[in-house]
Amino acid sequence: MPSLESLLLPAVLFFALGFIARVIRSDLRFPPDLAKVLSIYLLMAIGLHGGYELAKSDMVVAFHSIVWALVLGFVLPIIGYLSLVATRKVNPMDAAAISAHYGSVSAGTFLTAIAYLDNIGVTYETYPLIMLAVMESPAIIVGLLLAAKARRSQALSDVTPSSVGAPADSAPENGFGSLLRDALTNGSVVILIGSMIIGAISTPSGMSKLFPFIDDIFMGVLCLFLFEMGMVAARRIGDFKKVGLVLAAFGIVMPLVGGVAGAFIGHSMLGFSVGGATLVAVLAASASYIAVPPAMRLAVPEANPSYYLTLSLGITFPFNVLIGIPLYHSLVKMMAAA
Amino acid sequence: MPSLESLLLPAVLFFALGFIARVIRSDLRFPPDLAKVLSIYLLMAIGLHGGYELAKSDMVVAFHSIVWALVLGFVLPIIGYLSLVATRKVNPMDAAAISAHYGSVSAGTFLTAIAYLDNIGVTYETYPLIMLAVMESPAIIVGLLLAAKARRSQALSDVTPSSVGAPADSAPENGFGSLLRDALTNGSVVILIGSMIIGAISTPSGMSKLFPFIDDIFMGVLCLFLFEMGMVAARRIGDFKKVGLVLAAFGIVMPLVGGVAGAFIGHSMLGFSVGGATLVAVLAASASYIAVPPAMRLAVPEANPSYYLTLSLGITFPFNVLIGIPLYHSLVKMMAAA
Amino acid sequence: MPSLESLLLPAVLFFALGFIARVIRSDLRFPPDLAKVLSIYLLMAIGLHGGYELAKSDMVVAFHSIVWALVLGFVLPIIGYLSLVATRKVNPMDAAAISAHYGSVSAGTFLTAIAYLDNIGVTYETYPLIMLAVMESPAIIVGLLLAAKARRSQALSDVTPSSVGAPADSAPENGFGSLLRDALTNGSVVILIGSMIIGAISTPSGMSKLFPFIDDIFMGVLCLFLFEMGMVAARRIGDFKKVGLVLAAFGIVMPLVGGVAGAFIGHSMLGFSVGGATLVAVLAASASYIAVPPAMRLAVPEANPSYYLTLSLGITFPFNVLIGIPLYHSLVKMMAAA
Amino acid sequence: MITLYPEKLLSIITISSMEDRLVSMFKKYGVSGFTILRARGEGSSGYEADISGFDSNILVKVIVSEERMEPILESIERKLKKGYHLTVYISDVQVIAPDKFS
Amino acid sequence: MITLYPEKLLSIITISSMEDRLVSMFKKYGVSGFTILRARGEGSSGYEADISGFDSNILVKVIVSEERMEPILESIERKLKKGYHLTVYISDVQVIAPDKFS
Amino acid sequence: MITLYPEKLLSIITISSMEDRLVSMFKKYGVSGFTILRARGEGSSGYEADISGFDSNILVKVIVSEERMEPILESIERKLKKGYHLTVYISDVQVIAPDKFS
Ligand SMILES: Nc1ncnc2c1ncn2[C@@H]1O[C@H](COP(=O)(O)O)[C@@H](O)[C@H]1O
Ligand SMILES: Nc1ncnc2c1ncn2[C@@H]1O[C@H](COP(=O)(O)O)[C@@H](O)[C@H]1O
Ligand SMILES: Nc1ncnc2c1ncn2[C@@H]1O[C@H](COP(=O)(O)O)[C@@H](O)[C@H]1O
């Protein structure tokens, strides 16, 4: 059964170890900057690798991948927003902020999926890597637009004598343009796309000197990263009660919706192999926890960070790592067999 | 002569370099978090490696190793405590806190010993690694019990009108249970035992991707770690005067006592090879400087941290790295030849 | 054309990426300690490597290299100082502090040059490495002397009734001796020389365990380091206006002067190969940004740090990495052909 | 004896992503400088910042004369109204070199 | 003009392993939040914390109304009596949003 | 009720390479302890310290009785005259254990 195999992957086991460390209330704590350094390394390594491979691959397929990545990035948060508003458990601001996370992606989940596929010997295309890079930002933009809409309708219904502020005054500081720029220049995107370009244009002899760094120690760094993520997830899941059952359910249903959509696009629209389509499913199913939270803090300050951080880090990330990845893989296998 | 060979090991030379850097008052300073990151890596790497090997080894011997590790962990601090109290140079609280350090172990010393043995081509069993994990905590518990006893007798002799506080009130905050839990869930233990389990149960193909990370760069990371430890030791040895000659002598005699006990147990009781018995001697001889100091700060706040930090980091650690390891090795060789 | 090849080196491309990240105002920021950790690693790795090679090489040539390194380290800052004072754009204190940076060296530039030569398959001697170590400090001493001279003449011309302080009183805190000691024991020098000695005296079996650490991941770490340096350079170049055109020109002309002097010494005086002489040119052309700035802060507090940091990090470093290295290489090739 | 002059010390605790905005605000209102420290904490929004390294708090300190304080506080109040989380407090300090802060 | 309200700022310097205890204590006495900064230092126990990264100091800051301060100070005093090293000082601050801290 | 005693809190912001000098100065004038925090900032010398990790600011805090303050301030003033950049401010604090700081 794939699920068990997935659970015996060192990377996944380290995630569990981090989780358990918090549950037994160990005093283990990683230095605050370590997670950031590990992220930088991981993004740089997959970027370089992907760019190197992409330079050799088909530009038409690459272009199609980008288009479908944009579609996912724009459509998923809208689905999320409408579902959340329909539950009536959160206000529109929170709904906008949360759904932005689900339209974007988690590199950590993506890398765990790669480790999973490598381990069971399934090959995959490199196009999903471009999709990873492309999907970081669009959902942020959709989140901003949804929040702006919510803010406007709220301002209209707020016209009480005491509220002197005009609608314009209650919008977050800088204009939409500046927030858009923030979305497109966020650190993860810069490292990932930058490294892909470097991987693509560097001389082969230059790249060959880099391979030991980006290949050999990669799995170890990923283990360390997931170790820390396990601790983060355990801390976040503690806020489960504040979030409530309906929201928590959203943290599991939404990735399933994304996973099915991604599997379909990867398999049927892009014609990828089982491995490649699984990766697209994982991208669509994963929720951002690096790029989107600070963007939402700045752009939708009215939303409660507890909600989106608990959902993305405490529920969806563990769900995907432990259950989602083998599930999406099985789904794609079934599609391929059909 | 083994001693010189030991001194020409890069890891030991970096220790010396760090020491010299402080002596010549260089402004060289490592970022505060680096030592912590290096420790995490080292514990993870030896844990994974050890677990992988242990899964293939004899469970009866493993069980015996654990029993003897517990014996060492419980008996050594009592010997230390009685000797220290006998010197009449420290109060019972300080004696309890100091001796807890000597019943526990130093992974840095252990790893230096492994580097030493590897360098001269001596093989060793992996059981001492379990002993390393097992020996982290018992001494902390013994330290707590000794301190509790000392506190009680002090409270009895303190019944002056001004001391309103009942004995119970003067005990450290949380009860014994919570401190016991702290001892068993401390970060080093979690990483070490967790990584051993992961190393033991992971799929071989999963582990093979990790070996470059845990093997190839291991020695370099150990060098960096000992570089920093050299600086720490030099800073701590500056407090030598505060500690006094008798206490400083304890910092050398106690590891010798531990080394002999460990060599005997490793060689005669556990029947290990020369390499394996040397490692047991090193474990018994080494004093903790990561797990025990914060535990003693919380559990025995009345003890003076200068004492135990100076002894463990400033005297015993350098002694073991420079002189102790080759000495214990020679001792075991003599035992084996006898 | 060599210049383009140099620009397609991953290390140089990462420098550009860091620069661009700041220009597009990305929120990408490396943790503050990362650059320091990367520097420690790089210095340790080249030190060990160099020491290992040097132990096998000719001591007479090594001695000559040291002498010429001292000549460069003492003469270059004097040339720099006289030129700067001649421009009349900065006061003598600033001139002293700035020129000290140009007499010293930048390990980052040196390593980029090594990556450049490796990439195009040009071999080089290891003697320039000793020169790197030797050249860190002398310029600091010259800077101090020039500043002391400037301070004295300023004090003489300042004898207004209101200035009660005697000349002695206005000198920086600690005496010349203590500042001299600071110069010789600064962290970079200790790591570099210490690692060279360790590389030279370690047992070969000990060193062989270190090679994966210092070789395999070297290029990746250098890329990360230059990535960060690109961000630093972009931030610094923003102060360009404060510095003024004349000073900025100095940041390009001075490395050219140094490069020519170094190329001549490397090729004609020391008889090095094209690769070796290029490295000497790079050393002479490069300006320190690690060791010298804090030394100048303490020793010449009257000087404005904006000046020397902008020149060294914002102008000279990028110039050397992007244009200087291939230029000095071409120059040496012409000399060799002549 | 050294003469001391009174000034105000404004301290702001907020998430690190607010840094750029605060700095532009300070520059707009002409403060002479500012100092930033990394921090973590817990507050009304109930979450614990930092620790994971993904998002941490900062503690910003600005010494500023009483006259210049008012527009800064007004700008802070506008931010608070928009939903940004800023924990703000002001204390009285004495300085040696008052012209440094005006 | 922005109205300012007086509050107390409690600062505690101690070793980082005390953090969990202080935080539970704060929660017990109902403070509205707290902020923690990493620090190092030297004091009566003569040792220099941090630098090696094994054990460092923290500086904890809590804004709290005068009424709530008393039980916290008593709890701190009890800890001091037991031998824990806590360097504690209180200062007067002014805040914009007083309800945030009560 | 817990009795509180007044003390002075001296805060100094400067570059980290000044640390050794400040510490020797404190020891010379017999302070009971000090605490150091890493910081970054911008000021009159116009540069932004830290971020690159090569050189960062520190914020030094010393609780000291009013009597001992004077020679320390004089020493600081001498340093300022020599061109060193030190941002210095003093505040009034109240402490539980006054003998700790004298
Ligand atoms: N009473 C308080 N005392 C000290 N710091 C606080 C307090 N309340 C909030 N904070 C800090 O301000 C940050 C944001 O708090 P809040 O605005 O309440 O969400 C927290 O993470 C704390 O670091
Ligand atoms: N006078 C002081 N001023 C500022 N910080 C202090 C002072 N005394 C002690 N500290 C801090 O409190 C910590 C513990 O000091 P102590 O309780 O005296 O051992 C030290 O490491 C310093 O960080
Ligand atoms: N008005 C201010 N408020 C807070 N910190 C300041 C202020 N002015 C300067 N600083 C700090 O002091 C450092 C040195 O400033 P300066 O001496 O003006 O170059 C700066 O990097 C800031 O960290």
Ligand code: NA
């Ligand atoms: Na997604």
Ligand code: NA
């Ligand atoms: Na021991």
Ligand code: NA
């Ligand atoms: Na130079």
